[in-house]
Amino acid sequence: RKEVEQDPGPFNVPEGATVAFNCTYSNSASQSFFWYRQDCRKEPKLLMSVYSSGNEDGRFTAQLNRASQYISLLIRDSKLSDSATYLCVVTPRNTGGFKTIFGAGTRLFVKA
Amino acid sequence: EPEVTQTPSHQVTQMGQEVILRCVPISNHLYFYWYRQILGQKVEFLVSFYNNEISEKSEIFDDQFSVERPDGSNFTLKIRSTKLEDSAMYFCASSERGQGTEAFFGQGTRLTVV
Numbered sequence: 019r020k021e022v023e024q025d026p027g028p029f030n031v032p033e034g035a036t037v038a039f040n041c042t043y044s045n046s047a048s049q050s051f052f053w054y055r056q057d058c059r060k061e062p063k064l065l066m067s068v069y070s071s072g073n074e075d076g077r078f079t080a081q082l083n084r085a086s087q088y089i090s091l092l093i094r095d096s097k098l099s100d101s102a103t104y105l106c107v108v109t110p111r112n113t114g115g116f117k118t119i120f121g122a123g124t125r126l127f128v129k130a
Numbered sequence: 131e132p133e134v135t136q137t138p139s140h141q142v143t144q145m146g147q148e149v150i151l152r153c154v155p156i157s158n159h160l161y162f163y164w165y166r167q168i169l170g171q172k173v174e175f176l177v178s179f180y181n182n183e184i185s186e187k188s189e190i191f192d193d194q195f196s197v198e199r200p201d202g203s204n205f206t207l208k209i210r211s212t213k214l215e216d217s218a219m220y221f222c223a224s225s226e227r228g229q230g231t232e233a234f235f236g237q238g239t240r241l242t243v244v
Binding site for chain 2: 050052056059060061062063064067105117118119120121122123
């Protein structure tokens with residue numbers, strides 16, 4: 019099983035749609051979780067951290083289910099500018115928190 | 131807004147040559163990282179650096195690689211004898227604290243080994 023696994027997509031959605039991405043991780047001792055977005059040939063940019071209680075930032079909602087080792091990202095009211103690859107990132111606890119593991123990413127295309 | 135800067139943006143080198151990739155992390159950050167991304171593949175962790183020493187490295191970070199913080203602002207990645215398979219985008223990142231806090235990435239150096 020891959021350390022961090024994501025559905026590669028692509029997800030093709032119209033503007034205004036709601037879209038959800040899932041991510042599973044294999045190391046139950048993982049301690050920190052993030053969603054990054056990456057535009058084509060650019061650097062990853064932090065979208066949001068994921069907290070145990072779930073958290074929301076505007077149109078974006080992140081959820082964490084430790085029991086199922088599962089993270090999700092929900093995007094509401096999709097914009098054209100949301101088109102990007104969304105990366106699930108996990109930090110294993112037993113590494114002291116220095117090593118981060120990236121998923122391969124889920125591609126999103128938002129169309130007018 | 132403070133940012134991580136990397137130079138050069140693109141480097142072409144011949145196989146077997148040494149390259150040094152340079153990074154200036156965000157000034158109040160204490161933790162520094164290098165990652166690489168081979169075209170079309172996922173971002174891979176190479177090494178983390180804190181308090182002037184390597185805190186963790188991946189299997190990719192073998193004896194061909196080294197990192198250094200030569201002064202108070204720069205953080206470098208050296209590849210001693212480049213191979214064709216070292217061709218990738220190399221990202222530097224920094225974070226204010228460790229323990230999995232948010233890392234901020236530079237724009238990357240695209241290394242092409244010919």
